[in-house]
Amino acid sequence: MAVEDPPRRVLRVLHLEDSELDHELALAYLARGGLNVDAVRVDTEREFREALSQSWDLILSDFNVPGFSGLKALEIVRELGVLVPFILVSGEIGEDVAVQAMRDGASDYLLKGNMARLAPAAEHAIDAHEALKARQRADRELAESRQRVSELAQHLQTSVEMERAAIAREIHDDVGGSLSAVKFDLAWMARQPGISPELRQRIDSAMETVTHALEASQRIMHNLRPAILEQGLVAALQWVANRFERRTGVACVFRTNLDNQVSLPAGVPLVAYRAAQEALTNINKHAQATRVSIDLSLAAGVLSLEVSDNGRGLTDEDLAKARSFGIRGLHERASTVGGWVDLSSSRAGTTLILSIPLDEGAAVQEEDGSESDLLDDAAHDPSTWGEP
Secondary structure (H helix, E strand, O other), X not given: OOOOOOOOOEEEEEXXXXXXXXXXXXXXXHHHOOOEEEEEEEOOHHXXXXXXXXXXXXXXXEOEEOOEEHHHHHHHHHHOOOOOOEEEEEOOOOHHHHHHXXXXXXXXXXXXXXXXXXXXXXXXXXXXXXXXXHHHHHHHHHHHHHHHHHHHHHHHHHHHHHHHHHHHHHHHHHHHHHHHHHHHHHHHHHOOOOOOHHHHHHHHHHXXXXXXXXXXXXXXXXXXXXXXXXXXXXXXXXXXXXXXXHHHOOEEEEEEOOOOOOOOOOOHHHHHHHHXXXXXXXXXXXHOOOEEEEEEEEEOOEEEEEEEEOOOOOOHHHHOXXXXXXHHHHHHHHHOOOOEEEEEEEOOEEEEEEEEEOOHHHOOOOOOOOHHHHHHOOOOOHHHHOOO
16 A cells, blocks of 8 residues: 655745746746745735735745845845745846845845756755754753753752751750850859869869850851851951961961941842852862962942962863862852852962942842841841851
8 A cells, every 4th residue: 555645844935026927937946846835926015024924934035126125125034033044036146245145144045047946945945944943942942941050059059048047046046045054054053162072073074065065056157157247248258368367377368448337238248258268168178379368349330259379270170070069159159149250270379259240130039038137037146156
């Protein structure tokens, strides 16, 4: 039993042509080439513009139309953003004009004396157009996918900070309160008369243990939610620089042109603080540096944080590590306040620059309540829990 060929697709063709005979000739060549065509002929600019409101698979255009032209038609197609393959047909067309038409978006051009090439040219133009649409569709889907991934990463960053705030609040209210109560009880016991030396020694040892536990709680809470930020970003970064220098022995200089009382949008101080914290952690672990500088500046409405070191620098392999999430996390964290991160490295050292435009769009989006309020509630008494 013979298998019937599937029905051929009907191609809708808009033909700009003032000659009915040339129109019929073009249809004959298309049919001879095996194409099933439903064509509409127009010969004025008004008719052409009206026809463009419909859907077409191909536009054929004569080069010379009384009161109109193929190049003008091509210009209209571009102005209206109509994505349809466009083939220019002419009895006479110069090479320069043909090249310019191709640059302006024409899919092909033909001479009326060589119409045998019309059907293959039409098929090629339509196939190329379909491939272009497929690529554009894939590019849009990829961009949308990247946007969703970026939004998810930003949401996770915000969720992490909120969870840190909640944990810090629990440490302050539950662990810290209980340890303080134990410390008061031990102090009361130590003041009682007639305590044996052995018991006093046990009380002193317990007091020391509780004191260490309180200090550890303060340190953990500070890492979760730095209460030093309550004193302003400038004070917080100065404290970070001093603490890094004391802990590592690496000289760390902090410079700024900001007043500590400068008002910054919600979320920006925490992002800048975390960026400096991450940069200093990486320097301590990998850079083998002997000098570090932290520069905070505000110019032309952009807040910039620059952390530089004179260490061994980063290689392409370092940046491409499969689990190198620190720098990637900084990019996502910066994007939550409309900022970005630039990283440059050489044998002379590494520089990380965080840039944040200070406009209305720089504020962190609120999700189920204000993030700044949730984070600020993490430390009820900064003077008690923040490190000096």
